[in-house]
Amino acid sequence: xxxxxxxxxxxxxxxxxxxxxxxxxxxxxxxxxxxxxxxxxxxxxxxxxxxxxxxxxxxxxxxxxxxxxxxxxxxxxxxxxxxxxxxxxxxxxxxxxxxxxxxxx
Numbered sequence: 840x841x842x843x844x845x846x847x848x849x850x851x852x853x854x855x856x857x858x859x860x861x862x863x864x865x866x867x868x869x870x871x872x873x874x875x876x877x878x879x880x881x882x883x884x885x886x887x888x889x890x891x892x893x894x895x896x897x898x899x900x901x902x903x904x905x906x907x908x909x910x911x912x913x914x915x916x917x918x919x920x921x922x923x924x925x926x927x928x929x930x931x932x933x934x935x936x937x938x939x940x941x942x943x944x
Contacts, residue, residue, distance in 0.1 A: 840866075840925065850898055851889065853908045854915055859925055860907060878903040 842859040849855070857876055864870035864878060871877045881901030890896045900908070911924040 842925075844921070848898075850900070851894070853905075853912045855898075855900065855908050856911065856921070859921075860904065863907075863925060877901050 840862055842856075842862045844856060844859065846858055847854065847856045861870060861876050869878050871879045871881065877899070878901055881903045883899065884902055885905055886896065886900055886902075911921075914924045915921070
């Protein structure tokens, strides 16, 4: 897989790779096709909380999307290469459903 990393950024202490994630989410069948990024059916609880804490809300990062960024950042800090972080999540990390039932929606 080849993905653009020019848009990668560090936000709230996390390494965020929006284009890499979009490719992975599309391949896994969980991409939010309407937005063209993020996880379909994602919730935005942490985003609302960050806004309530006075953080800028220009980058809309969903809760499920955030989980992948948390894992990626931990792996990078442990010495993994970015390529390895895209390969790490196993099949159970890419559920076909949106997880909405798990959050009471």
